[in-house]
Amino acid sequence: MKKKISKKTSNKSGTKKEKKVSSVAAESEGIHTIVIAKLREARDRGLRQEISFSLVIFIILAVGAYIIFLINMDSSLYEKEYVYRRSSKINTSHASSTSFSAVRIDPANFGYSIDGRKILLTDGEYIGQIVSGKGDTAVVGYTTTTIAGTLTARGDLNGDGTADVSAILVDQPGGSGAFYYAVALLDDGATIKASNVFLLGDRIKVTSTSIEKGYIVISLLERKSDEPMSATPSIAKKIYLKADGLQLIETI
DSSP: OHHHHHHHHHHHHHHHHHHHHHHHHHHHHHHHHHHHHHHHHHHHHHHHHHHHHHHHHHHHHHHHHHHHHHHHHHHTTSOTTOEEEOOTTSOOTTTTOSOGGGSOOOTTSOEEEETTEEEEOBTTEEEEEEEESSGGGOEEEEEEEEEOTTSOEEEOSSSSSSOEEEEEEEEEOSTTOOEEEEEEEEEOSSEEEEOOOEEEEESOEEEEEEEETTEEEEEEEEOOTTSOTTSOOOEEEEEEEEEETTEEEEEO
């Protein structure tokens, strides 16, 4: 009888131990699950932060590359000697023809240089900014350059059989001055290059331009030497310009 009681006691004790082991194992497994979940959450948060950081870096680099592209594109508008290369769509079959009206040179959309300033006309106009002084005393002014659209002429200026163009620019660099310049656009069949600008006068009146026998012929009205600039130009004058390479030279 004692042996049976002892056996039952032994069974009860074993059951209690098994229950305690099971409880500890379950608790341990739960802690393990929580730890794994926290680690995964931290990992996911780290990945999200890493992805966000990479995305921000990518956007910054992309914006920087775009700004550099715009700067390079803007500076490329002014190549040495302001060369304008023809589009492949332009028909160059008239390059050696005397039918000058067929040649497509647009002086209203071209780059020039006036007193070291780079001027890029768009639809016949350019507006630039000039800042005088520094800090609080700085004064902002504007320059305006336009093309006298009706005062252009077409013809061969250098004897190569290709049509060239002469034009008149009006530059107002601030103040009351309005300086008139003559310029030539020379076409060699592959590229079009702008000559230097030739100063005709301040607040004059250009009445006509033409290209005759390789010369740019300009008719204008100016003032007498003793007249103020406010006087209306009334003295007729004719100027003949010859293209020597990319230089316009006055001839008699």
